[in-house]
Structure formats: structure tokens, C-alpha cells
Amino acid sequence: MRHLAIIGSGPAGYYTAEAAQKAFGDDVHIDIIDRLPVPYGLIRFGVAPDHQSIKNVSRRYEKVALTDNVRFVGNVSVGDDISIAELQELYDAVILATGAPNDRTLEIPGSELDGVIGSAAFVGWYNGHPDFTELNPPLDGKNVVVVGNGNVALDVARILAKTETEFAGSDIVGHALEALKASNVEKITLLGRRGPHQIAMTPKELGELGKLTRACPRINPDDMPDEGDDAMLEPGMRKSVTHLRAYAAIPEEYRADKSVEIDFDFFAMPVEIQGDGKVEAVVVEETELDTDMRSNGTGNRTTIPCDMLISCIGYRTPPIEGVPYEHGRGRFASDEGRIMPGLYCVGWARRGPTGTIGTNRPDGYAIADMIAEDIGNGAGKQGREGLDALLKSRGTDLVTFRDWKNIEQAEIGRARDGAPREKFVDVEDMIKARGVM
Numbered sequence: 001m002r003h004l005a006i007i008g009s010g011p012a013g014y015y016t017a018e019a020a021q022k023a024f025g026d027d028v029h030i031d032i033i034d035r036l037p038v039p040y041g042l043i044r045f046g047v048a049p050d051h052q053s054i055k056n057v058s059r060r061y062e063k064v065a066l067t068d069n070v071r072f073v074g075n076v077s078v079g080d081d082i083s084i085a086e087l088q089e090l091y092d093a094v095i096l097a098t099g100a101p102n103d104r105t106l107e108i109p110g111s112e113l114d115g116v117i118g119s120a121a122f123v124g125w126y127n128g129h130p131d132f133t134e135l136n137p138p139l140d141g142k143n144v145v146v147v148g149n150g151n152v153a154l155d156v157a158r159i160l161a162k163t164e165t166e167f168a169g170s171d172i173v174g175h176a177l178e179a180l181k182a183s184n185v186e187k188i189t190l191l192g193r194r195g196p197h198q199i200a201m202t203p204k205e206l207g208e209l210g211k212l213t214r215a216c217p218r219i220n221p222d223d224m225p226d227e228g229d230d231a232m233l234e235p236g237m238r239k240s241v242t243h244l245r246a247y248a249a250i251p252e253e254y255r256a257d258k259s260v261e262i263d264f265d266f267f268a269m270p271v272e273i274q275g276d277g278k279v280e281a282v283v284v285e286e287t288e289l290d291t292d293m294r295s296n297g298t299g300n301r302t303t304i305p306c307d308m309l310i311s312c313i314g315y316r317t318p319p320i321e322g323v324p325y326e327h328g329r330g331r332f333a334s335d336e337g338r339i340m341p342g343l344y345c346v347g348w349a350r351r352g353p354t355g356t357i358g359t360n361r362p363d364g365y366a367i368a369d370m371i372a373e374d375i376g377n378g379a380g381k382q383g384r385e386g387l388d389a390l391l392k393s394r395g396t397d398l399v400t401f402r403d404w405k406n407i408e409q410a411e412i413g414r415a416r417d418g419a420p421r422e423k424f425v426d427v428e429d430m431i432k433a434r435g436v437m
């Protein structure tokens with residue numbers, strides 16, 4: 001019997017489990033350990049609450065979770081409740097699928113001011129992540145600046161711009177819905193260091209901005225490259241740019257009944273955040289692109305009002321004691337996922353925060369192949385029995401998949417009308433809810 005411990009129950013964790021089941025059949029026991037009592041990582045806490053069809057991928061993970069040789073071990077934080085060295089003693093392979101949950105910080109003067117928020121925190125707040133329940137983002141001001149030109153920036157802008165009715169059918173948490181209902185935001189500026197041909201926004205998400213009830217995108221037509229140059233783009237990107245061209249052509253009359261503007265400020269980088277204790281303005285420098293499409297400041301600076309700044313500029317994996325780490329890139333150090341025989345990383349913890357949910361699938365399968373090469377038939381380790389004994393001796397209250405299904409039922413039971421669920425937003429409430437059935 002081979003014993004595998006996968007740390008993290010997001011897409012990378014579940015795809016790795018699926019691949020290991022295929023590789024080893026009945027000759028494997030897999031424990032998927034997560035620091036939270038609820039599974040699925042960013043499927044629950046990252047993917048936007050108004051994108052329920054994307055969240056449905058968790059049904060595939062549930063199939064894996066419900067097979068006999070896979071177990072979910074929630075509410076156990078690796079690095080705190082148990083060390084990597086201890087797990088290596090107990091399991092033939094330990095796989096870090098811990099994602100990249102920490103915001104990369106905007107390293108400019110003023111970034112410590114109140115009202116400057118990273119997207120992990122803001123997204124975690126509206127998705128009910130227990131770490132960010134108390135965030136209380138300042139929504140009383142008119143101007144929000146969102147730094148970044150990727151899909152996370154689009155999610156953030158869309159969530160800020162939607163009316164209550166547009167959240168029907170979503171699982172946005174109650175505290176966020178109430179706060180957004182009372183929001184005074186009128187202008188959301190998306191700052192991008194480069195231009196329309198360099199965005200990392202996909203067509204579907206970009207297209208949604210053109211269909212909002214009270215909000216309308218604005219793009220300066222002078223920022224758009226010559227239309228003939230679009231032919232050089234790959235098809236998905238060309239489609240995204242087509243949306244930008246349509247937004248640049250929106251006539252002023254159309255904006256008359258729109259109370260929120262989403263302004264794409266291309267070729268613009270924040271260089272300073274100003275304010276007395278809290279953010280009040282952002283100094284923005286115009287940029288131009290060199291022949292390698294890198295952006296360079298031109299020295300032309302303007303100051304824009306800002307009551308809240310949300311930076312969507314990437315994420316880092318927190319280090320775990322005893323695991324080699326690439327500080328520059330903010331991820332574990334590995335050779336294609338092999339940290340050393342018996343210790344691996346996968347998904348965002350391996351690659352950094354890039355790619356879609358599906359990108360983690362081949363990652364998981366490649367790691368399972370590596371594990372097969374390295375561990376043979378297993379070395380007679382204790383596996384889950386040893387883990388349970390150790391956690392019991394420490395008084396750790398682990399949460400099982402059956403407990404999670406009870407929590408899920410309780411969340412479904414307390415949903416608003418038309419919503420799929422009302423999530424519990426703190427760990428204690430989740431743990432209490434496991435006993436409801």
C-alpha cells in the first residue's frame with residue numbers, strides 16, 4: 001500500500017488525487033488535508049460568486065472525494081498543527097497543493113495606508129473566506145482604483161459595479177451584499193501599465209462589463225492600437241480586444257442613465273498613494289512600451305482621487321518550514337514539481353498564480369507520474385492511522401468529508417431566496433454546523 005498526503009483541497013489537490021487513483025488503483029490511500037473545514041480552495045473562495053457554472057467543477061472533485069481510498073482531513077494546518085517532517089515520516093509522498101493565497105504587495109510609497117487592499121483580501125471578503133470576514137472595505141467613497149489588467153481585476157470591478165438584482169442566483173455572502181448595496185462608488189478606474197494588446201483578460205469576462213445594469217465601461221479611443229494590428233493576436237485575445245473596441249465606441253448618450261463608470265486607464269502605472277492616514281489619491285505615471293513590449297515611465301504624472309485602492313497584481317505562496325523556497329518568485333523551489341523524492345508541489349504552489357482551473361489538471365497528472373517513479377510500492381509507512389494518532393494526541397479537531405456535507409446542507413438550508421447557499425464565514429460556525437444532520 002502506498003500512502004499519499006496531499007496538502008490543499010483546491011483544484012491542484014483534487015486533480016493530483018484523481019491522477020494518483022488512476023495510477024495506483026486500489027493500492028493507494030490518499031489523505032487530502034486542508035487548513036479550513038471546507039474543501040475546494042479558490043473554487044469556493046476565489047471564483048466569482050456570480051459565476052456559479054464555473055464553481056460546478058467541484059462536483060468532479062466530489063466524485064474523487066467520495067471514493068474509498070480518498071479522505072478529506074479538514075481544519076488541519078500544515079506548518080502549524082503538523083510539520084512537513086512529521087508528514088514525511090508517515091507518508092510515502094507528501095504533495096504541497098497549498099496554492100498562492102497571499103497578495104503580492106504594491107511596492108510604492110503609501111501602500112500601507114488604510115483603504116489599500118489586496119485582491120486576495122477583497123475577493124476573500126465577498127466570497128466569505130474566514131480570514132477576511134472583518135475586512136470592512138471602505139465603500140462610502142466615490143472613487144475606486146483597481147490596479148491590474150487581468151481577470152481578477154475584472155471580477156473586482158464587476159462585483160463593485162453590480163446592483164443587488166444582478167447578484168440573484170449568486171452565492172455572494174450576506175455581509176458583502178449588504179455593504180455593496182449601501183456603496184457610494186461611482187467610478188472604478190482600472191490601471192494597466194501596458195495597452196489593450198497586452199491585457200490578460202478573457203473575452204467572456206470582458207464581455208460581461210458591457211451588459212451591466214447601472215455601469216458602463218469607458219475607453220479612450222486614442223489608446224487603441226491600429227485595428228489592422230489585431231490580426232497578429234491569437235483568437236481569444238482578438239476577441240477580447242474586439243470588446244475593448246466596442247467599449248471605446250460607446251456614444252455619450254448611452255452613458256446618460258448609467259451611474260457607475262468603469263474607466264480603463266491604459267499605459268498608466270501607480271507611483272505613489274497619497275492620503276492622511278487613509279488613501280485619498282493616487283499619483284499615476286504615463287508609460288510607453290519598448291520594442292520588447294515592456295512598459296517604461298515617461299515622467300508625465302497625474303493625480304487621481306481615490307477612496308479605496310485594490311491591487312490585483314498577483315499572489316505568493318507562503319513558505320512552510322523545512323521546504324525549499326524561491327523567494328523571488330514566491331513559490332516552492334522544485335524541479336518541475338519534485339522538491340525531493342517523496343516531497344512535491346503542484347498547482348499554484350509550484351507554478352505561481354497563473355492559468356485557469358484546468359491548467360492544474362495536467363500538473364496533477366505529471367506529479368502522479370513522478371510519484372510512481374519515486375516511491376515504488378511504498379515503504380510500509382503508517383499513513384492515515386499514524387496521522388490520526390498524532391492529531392488526536394494534540395487535540396486537533398479534524399473535519400471529515402461527511403462533516404463537510406453536513407456543513408454544505410446547512411449552508412443550502414439558510415440560503416437567501418434564489419441563492420444556492422449562504423456560506424458560513426467563520427471557522428467556529430462551520431464546525432458547529434457539521435453536527436446538524
Ligand SMILES: Cc1cc2nc3c(=O)[nH]c(=O)nc-3n(C[C@H](O)[C@H](O)[C@H](O)COP(=O)(O)OP(=O)(O)OC[C@H]3O[C@@H](n4cnc5c(N)ncnc54)[C@H](O)[C@@H]3O)c2cc1C
Nearest residue numbers: 008010011012034035041042046078098099347348356357
Ligand atoms: C479571484 C480569482 C478568481 C479566479 N477565477 C477563475 C475562474 O473564473 N476560472 C478559472 O479557470 N480560474 C479562476 N481562477 C484561478 C483558479 O482559482 C486557480 O487556477 C486554482 O484555484 C489554483 O488551484 P490550487 O489548488 O493550486 O490552489 P487553491 O485553489 O488556492 O487551493 C489551495 C488550498 O490549500 C489550502 N492550504 C493552504 N495552505 C495550507 C496549509 N498550510 N495547510 C493546509 N492547507 C492549506 C487552502 O485552504 C486551499 O484550500 C481564479 C483565481 C482567483 C484568485
